[in-house]
Amino acid sequence: ELEFLEDRKRMSKKVQAIYLWWHKPVIDQELLQSLPNLKVIANSGVGMDHLDLKLVASFGVKMANAPRAVSSSTADTGMALLLASARRLVEGNILILLWLLKIIQDLPTIINLTFSTVIWIIGMGSIGYKIALRAKAFEMNILKEQEEQAVGTTYCEKIDGLLQRADFVMVVVSLTPQTHKLIGKREMELMKPTATLINISRGAVVDQEALVTALQTGVIRAAALDVTHPEPLPRDHTLLKLKNVIITPHLGIKTDKATYMITEEAVENILAALNGLPIPSEVLPS
Helix, strand or coil: HHHHHHHHHHHCCCCEEEEEEEECCCCCCCHHCCCCCCCEEEEEECCCCCCCCHHHHHHHCCCEEEHHHHHHHHHHHHHHHHHHHHHHHHHHHHEEEEEEEECCCCCCCCHHHCCCCEEECCHHHHHHHHHHHHHCCCCCEEEEECCCCCHHHEECCCCHHHHCCCCCCEEEECCCCCCCCEHHHHHHCCCCCCCCCEEECCCHEECHHHHHHHHHCCCCCCCCCCCCCCCCCCCCCCCHCCCCCCCCCCCCCCCHEHHHEEEHHHHHHHHHHHHCCCCCCCCCCC
């Protein structure tokens, strides 16, 4: 990349593939116009919301993501957030550090996970499926929209019914114009007052201001978020001041093995595109 920036005019015709790492480099019309031989853009992760898919496709450039590499580590993060919130691990750790033993004894009710329910808001992708496998091991009842007997889930026809029944609402969808603020004031008011919202997708899938209000007024019990909007949040944001919220810095794919596997999957996609073969994880513009 440094060589390209130093001699952009000479190098532009040599570039046939771009590997995006954490949304960089920025793919815009100017860059695409400057790379006449670009064949493929490989993304380091599943989410493609940072790309204008139709714009890229209009230049005849293929696109690919890395769903296989990140599904297990993201599912682990989702379950870690669920467990941490249910068992009040962060609060307990803070109280231990402050040596507030009397308060520890009065720590509010800890949730028993066995036979609680989990929901996947839309569909059952690879990450959702792996979360279901993990939840089943905890003897949790699993709700979702589509039938999937392999993990013992219960079919629910409408999202309203899922929200009303769930003890944990797990958001695992991609960010698209259709899923922007998918979980808003109405959806949170349908949830149980004892329910926990967990988001491991993208911050903008949840209406953040509505979430703040819901947490402050007891509409829902708690939230556990690996993603926010923006990232990171401003230091004075209300979410950072609430005791019934756990926020982690987008840890979903940040493991040593996941990083290696992402790169491996991206290289596989790039080599396929450059050799005119089917791209294993091709993403088409919607």
